[in-house]
Amino acid sequence: MSTWTLTRRDLLRAAVVAGAGAAGLGGIEVVHQLSASPGPTGQTTGAVRRVASMCQMCTTACGIIANVRDGRLLTIEGNPADPNSQGSVCAKGVAGPSVLYDPNRLLYPLKRVGRRGEGKWKRITWEEAYTEIADRLRAIRESGRPEEFAFQQGRNRSTDIVARFLDAFGTPSAFNHRALCSLNRRAAILSTIGDSDWDLGDFENSRYILNFGSNWAEAHQGHIPVAIRMMRARERGAKIVTFDARLSNTAALSDEWHPVRPGTDGLIALAISHVICAEELWDRDWFDRWTNYPAEKYAEHVAAYTPELAEAESGVPAEAIRRIAREFAAAAPRCTTICNRGSAAHRNGFHNDRAITVLNALVGNMGKEGGWCWHPMSAWDKKALPEPGPIAPKPTARSLIAEAKDWPLANAWQGNKMRVGEIVYLWIKERRQQISALMTYNCDQAWAWPEANLVREVLADEDLVPFHVCLDVMASETSNLADIVLPWTTYLERWDIDSRPPQGLVDYVGLRQPVVAPLGESKDLREIFPELARRIGGGMEEYFPWATQEEYFERYFAPVPGGFGHMRTAGVYVDPAKKPNYLPYEKELTPEDLEGTRTEDGVIHNAEGPIGVMVDGVARRGFGTPSRKVEVHSGFVADRGREADREISPLPVYEPIPGHREQLAQGRLIMISFKWNVHNAHRTMQSKWLQEISHTNPAWLNPATAARLGLVHGDWIEVTSYRPIDPQVPRGDGSRVGSLRTRVHLTEGVHPQVIAIAHNAGRTTGGPVASNGRDRAVLPGHEPPDHGRVWWAGSLSVAQNDILPIYPDPVSGQQAYHDTMVTVRRIEGTA
Amino acid sequence: MNADVLLLTSRLVSTEIDAPLREALGCPEPLEELSAEFCRLFVGPRPVCPPYASVQRGEPMVGGRAERRLKDFAARHGLDVVVPPGFAVLALDHLGVELALLHHLGDGPVAAELLDDHLRPWAPGYLRLLEESARLEPYVSAARWCREELT
Ligand code: SF4
Numbered sequence: 001m002s003t004w005t006l007t008r009r010d011l012l013r014a015a016v017v018a019g020a021g022a023a024g025l026g027g028i029e030v031v032h033q034l035s036a037s038p039g040p041t042g043q044t045t046g047a048v049r050r051v052a053s054m055c056q057m058c059t060t061a062c063g064i065i066a067n068v069r070d071g072r073l074l075t076i077e078g079n080p081a082d083p084n085s086q087g088s089v090c091a092k093g094v095a096g097p098s099v100l101y102d103p104n105r106l107l108y109p110l111k112r113v114g115r116r117g118e119g120k121w122k123r124i125t126w127e128e129a130y131t132e133i134a135d136r137l138r139a140i141r142e143s144g145r146p147e148e149f150a151f152q153q154g155r156n157r158s159t160d161i162v163a164r165f166l167d168a169f170g171t172p173s174a175f176n177h178r179a180l181c182s183l184n185r186r187a188a189i190l191s192t193i194g195d196s197d198w199d200l201g202d203f204e205n206s207r208y209i210l211n212f213g214s215n216w217a218e219a220h221q222g223h224i225p226v227a228i229r230m231m232r233a234r235e236r237g238a239k240i241v242t243f244d245a246r247l248s249n250t251a252a253l254s255d256e257w258h259p260v261r262p263g264t265d266g267l268i269a270l271a272i273s274h275v276i277c278a279e280e281l282w283d284r285d286w287f288d289r290w291t292n293y294p295a296e297k298y299a300e301h302v303a304a305y306t307p308e309l310a311e312a313e314s315g316v317p318a319e320a321i322r323r324i325a326r327e328f329a330a331a332a333p334r335c336t337t338i339c340n341r342g343s344a345a346h347r348n349g350f351h352n353d354r355a356i357t358v359l360n361a362l363v364g365n366m367g368k369e370g371g372w373c374w375h376p377m378s379a380w381d382k383k384a385l386p387e388p389g390p391i392a393p394k395p396t397a398r399s400l401i402a403e404a405k406d407w408p409l410a411n412a413w414q415g416n417k418m419r420v421g422e423i424v425y426l427w428i429k430e431r432r433q434q435i436s437a438l439m440t441y442n443c444d445q446a447w448a449w450p451e452a453n454l455v456r457e458v459l460a461d462e463d464l465v466p467f468h469v470c471l472d473v474m475a476s477e478t479s480n481l482a483d484i485v486l487p488w489t490t491y492l493e494r495w496d497i498d499s500r501p502p503q504g505l506v507d508y509v510g511l512r513q514p515v516v517a518p519l520g521e522s523k524d525l526r527e528i529f530p531e532l533a534r535r536i537g538g539g540m541e542e543y544f545p546w547a548t549q550e551e552y553f554e555r556y557f558a559p560v561p562g563g564f565g566h567m568r569t570a571g572v573y574v575d576p577a578k579k580p581n582y583l584p585y586e587k588e589l590t591p592e593d594l595e596g597t598r599t600e601d602g603v604i605h606n607a608e609g610p611i612g613v614m615v616d617g618v619a620r621r622g623f624g625t626p627s628r629k630v631e632v633h634s635g636f637v638a639d640r641g642r643e644a645d646r647e648i649s650p651l652p653v654y655e656p657i658p659g660h661r662e663q664l665a666q667g668r669l670i671m672i673s674f675k676w677n678v679h680n681a682h683r684t685m686q687s688k689w690l691q692e693i694s695h696t697n698p699a700w701l702n703p704a705t706a707a708r709l710g711l712v713h714g715d716w717i718e719v720t721s722y723r724p725i726d727p728q729v730p731r732g733d734g735s736r737v738g739s740l741r742t743r744v745h746l747t748e749g750v751h752p753q754v755i756a757i758a759h760n761a762g763r764t765t766g767g768p769v770a771s772n773g774r775d776r777a778v779l780p781g782h783e784p785p786d787h788g789r790v791w792w793a794g795s796l797s798v799a800q801n802d803i804l805p806i807y808p809d810p811v812s813g814q815q816a817y818h819d820t821m822v823t824v825r826r827i828e829g830t831a
Numbered sequence: 832m833n834a835d836v837l838l839l840t841s842r843l844v845s846t847e848i849d850a851p852l853r854e855a856l857g858c859p860e861p862l863e864e865l866s867a868e869f870c871r872l873f874v875g876p877r878p879v880c881p882p883y884a885s886v887q888r889g890e891p892m893v894g895g896r897a898e899r900r901l902k903d904f905a906a907r908h909g910l911d912v913v914v915p916p917g918f919a920v921l922a923l924d925h926l927g928v929e930l931a932l933l934h935h936l937g938d939g940p941v942a943a944e945l946l947d948d949h950l951r952p953w954a955p956g957y958l959r960l961l962e963e964s965a966r967l968e969p970y971v972s973a974a975r976w977c978r979e980e981l982t
Contacts, residue, residue: 013855029912
């Protein structure tokens with residue numbers, strides 16, 4: 001506190017300066033609107049404008065319509081023209097305005113003035129921010145080591161502009177979060193069918209759906225599009241069977257829920273396959289025609305995976321497995337599986353998802369109406385709508401961290417590099433790769449990453465990360481550790497071309513457009529990157545030739561009938577001539593296709609590689625795999641494994657999680673994480689509307705487990721986590737990672753060997769709403785201004801990520817989120 | 832009503848103290864310290880005293896009903912507000928705007944309406960919070976004087 005005090009005499013002098021505004025020279029000015037006629041009180045001015053755009057409260061990118069009056073967003077509803085979400089939105093989507101107008105949003109460029117992490121900031125102009133960032137980046141680029149500029153993205157729906165900037169800069173150090181998300185699922189599907197990394201079951205037309213750990217009613221990358229189709233199918237009598245360690249709302253909406261021990265989903269799929277083979281409920285013709293492995297031999301392979309073995313490991317009764325196998329096969333081909341993090345985010349997740357995928361081949365439902373389908377495009381049709389040139393060449397510099405060579409499947413597919421996100425900060429700490437500047441974009445790695453405390457330690461260290469720029473809409477644990485914070489526009493104030501894997505099996509394209517002008521001084525990457533490129537120079541600027549973002553999108557959407565104008569009105573475009581992607585593999589190759597090709601072992605090759613396969617004497621397109629068939633036996637993954645000295649079984653197998661059996665026998669539990677329907681990443685905890693609905697995360701325990709541990713509902717416990725006992729995992733020595741303190745929530749809705757904790761909690765910054773009043777941001781002893789209205793202030797909210805070990809699946813690099821072993825003990829008192 | 836107090840407070844809560852104002856006030860602190868204090872109080876990350884009626888009155892979103900009501904008031908009386916570029920003002924329910932309006936209106940029934948309907952329901956409490964939270968002059972004294980003017 002300053003000892004100097006303002007006097008009334010100073011005041012007069014100062015008012016002259018401050019009041020220069022009265023003469024139009026500096027302060028806020030009030031003018032009379034001479035022409036304005038006074039209107040009556042209480043009348044609304046202006047009509048409501050309806051603007052079509054796309055949600056991004058999560059990555060599902062549902063079509064929305066924003067109702068805007070006088071430049072202010074009032075409400076958000078679904079856009080019925082969107083073929084994926086068909087007019088539906090979830091609670092998060094409706095809550096968009098509360099993020100846009102969040103009182104704690106970042107709206108001005110800030111530069112730290114104290115130590116890094118001290119929390120002392122000053123506003124700077126964009127001009128100052130641009131100059132400082134461009135000077136730093138130019139120096140890195142001109143040093144000839146462009147890889148020392150690292151870019152950490154979270155959920156990125158502006159892939160075109162991000163890739164353009166990083167490629168033009170020449171850095172390969174683009175770090176994403178795929179390994180924390182869906183890597184194993186994608187790797188399993190890619191290696192099996194080649195055409196796509198994302199299955200899109202034709203749920204709407206299906207009669208029987210086996211769900212292995214996908215929480216599609218609450219979370220999931222295809223949340224609303226999947227949920228609406230599942231519910232329609234169920235209304236028509238389809239049966240949904242969910243295997244999950246926890247009674248999620250998805251499980252609750254299913255016909256059956258079977259609690260499973262984490263990491264055994266693949267074994268259940270193999271046991272179902274065992275029954276289908278043993279009882280010859282299979283579509284043997286299809287399997288023999290369209291896969292690269294004889295049905296007879298696959299039956300031999302799965303013979304060991306009996307329902308009894310699956311029961312012993314997973315807890316699902318053998319009789320239930322037999323019944324479900326029979327029901328599933330009887331519904332074929334109108335039956336399908338869906339899976340996601342429950343099966344994939346494990347040390348053995350790659351094989352789990354392979355086993356589940358191949359189960360579909362066994363009943364011959366692949367690509368059929370009501371069956372297990374996919375689409376070759378994960379976004380819009382990039383041939384029909386190519387990115388406006390000039391396109392920068394891919395970087396030639398190398399990034400050790402991005403290549404992550406210890407994990408053979410992480411980057412095994414051209415054009416689908418998935419990286420190993422969870423090891424980035426460990427490897428920076430170990431100085432495996434020099435980082436001179438880091439830019440964080442829409443990511444809160446200091447809260448959301450496994451061993452988030454290690455991330456914070458690295459980000460706080462100016463030797464390891466000499467310069468850190470953070471671009472986000474809100475203050476976060478990560479922005480607190482930046483040198484410059486740039487205020488990002490929300491998805492309601494910016495442009496994107498966007499679309500998701502089409503759940504209706506026909507590709508489409510959507511437009512995200514500003515529904516209101518950017519608040520404060522916030523800006524989007526699409527404005528920031530071209531400006532930085534111009535200032536960095538050295539040829540980078542040539543890749544950003546358009547004058548405005550609108551001009552860029554005019555060019556992008558030119559091929560759409562009605563062009564950009566149509567997109568601005570409708571928000572979405574679907575080519576009416578396109579048909580659902582059923583039976584793509586059966587497509588016969590034309591004489592033109594076959595020109596100049598050669599056939600080897602039945603596979604048809606042209607100059608660029610395999611394009612089809614001979615099936616019963618007919619040249620057909622087949623699948624996108626090396627054999628052009630469903631690769632039940634994947635030589636490709638076995639080869640990649642050998643190159644990295646890792647053994648990867650070419651057939652789907654069940655590999656028990658190392659150390660689990662022994663530690664479970666000692667009474668340890670498996671800790672899993674989950675997501676609520678109203679929360680996504682760090683951003684939703686910023687919304688008062690959503691936090692009011694869900695703001696706490698006690699630990700779910702089964703009453704039988706609690707009785708064994710002497711615990712009752714509401715008890716305080718300490719949960720201590722341990723690293724895996726696994727030489728193939730970094731630091732896999734079984735040592736203690738950390739502890740958290742929380743309270744017990746007793747429920748039958750969780751497997752007895754599991755403790756389940758929601759991970760959308762435990763924020764310590766971002767204001768009182770995000771942090772349950774913990775982030776007071778005021779002098780001690782004073783309530784924060786909004787505190788009285790955060791009626792849930794002080795509710796239990798625990799950060800789980802701090803005690804999750806960095807645990808990549810040795811095969812793929814997928815973070816094994818659901819394999820952490822913990823001990824639980826009762827404690828007295830509070831957090 | 833002391834016009835100087837209104838004018839100075841309006842300016843102090845809307846933008847950083849610049850070199851001429853620092854000199855006029857006789858502040859001993861360097862500009863950077865003053866800017867950091869402005870940021871901590873009014874801009875954030877996580878501002879301690881966001882100077883908006885909407886936020887202070889518990890609306891979950893900046894602007895909102897408070898701004899709509901102020902806009903209606905200004906429109907009815909043929910008033911318009913011009914916020915200079917660079918000022919940290921997101922919505923018209925900002926204290927700086929309301930004080931500038933009050934300063935402009937002086938005394939009389941329109942000023943009384945502004946005071947009773949828009950300022951007094953929140954500004955005195957807010958100014959007390961500011962006075963208690965601010966670590967540097969001139970924010971402490973300006974907040975106190977301004978509160979005394981309004982009550
Ligand atoms: S599912 Fe995701 S994209 Fe769709 S409305 Fe909800 S938050 Fe928005």
